[in-house]
Amino acid sequence: MVKRFQLIWLGLLLTCLLCGCAAEKKAEETAPKSCAEWADMIAASAGFQELADANAKYLEKHLMVEADSLEDWCLRMDNTRATPEMICVLKVKAGANQAEAKKALEDYRKEQIAVYRDYQPDQVVKLENARVLENGAYLVLSVSHDADKTIAALGSGWK
Secondary structure (H helix, E strand, O other): OHHHHHHHHHHHHHHHHHHHHHHHHHHHHHOOOOHHHHHHHHHHHOOOOOOEEOOHHHHHHHOOOOHHHEEEEEEEEOOOOOOOOEEEEEEEOOOOOHHHHHHHHHHHHHHHHHHHHHHOHHHHHHHHHOOEEEEOOEEEEEEOOOHHHHHHHHOOOOO
16 A cells, blocks of 8 residues: 555656656747847837837947847837837857946946936836846847836846
8 A cells, every 4th residue: 555655656746747847848949049039029028119120230339239249139129219119139149248248238228318318208217117137148128118018028037
């Protein structure tokens, strides 16, 4: 009787372990693979203005991030600049200075607060609530009307 009880518990334990591994594998398979996929996921999370892709020249001139230091990137902005809404996802190359890229995004956000304070004061709250988040080699700056929704869309692991 005791052996039978032990076998049942062992079977239940193995079932739980296998279910946990399958769920983890499924989460890995559904996680975005490119910066554009991350940006799409963020865009779907909150009602952004219509955003358009920006080019590498804008990334380097205004955000002060060298495109050569990135493995992948996606930058979408409100082209009218009537709002500061944007989604910027960067994947920093191994060996590149990720802290420098993160600081550049923070500096850009602060600069935009000063610009919009004079230009469109009602938009400043979007920039004040935005944060630069990091997960491994990825950096994200998302400026929207609901920062909590965009952060939640990214899932766990972002700080």
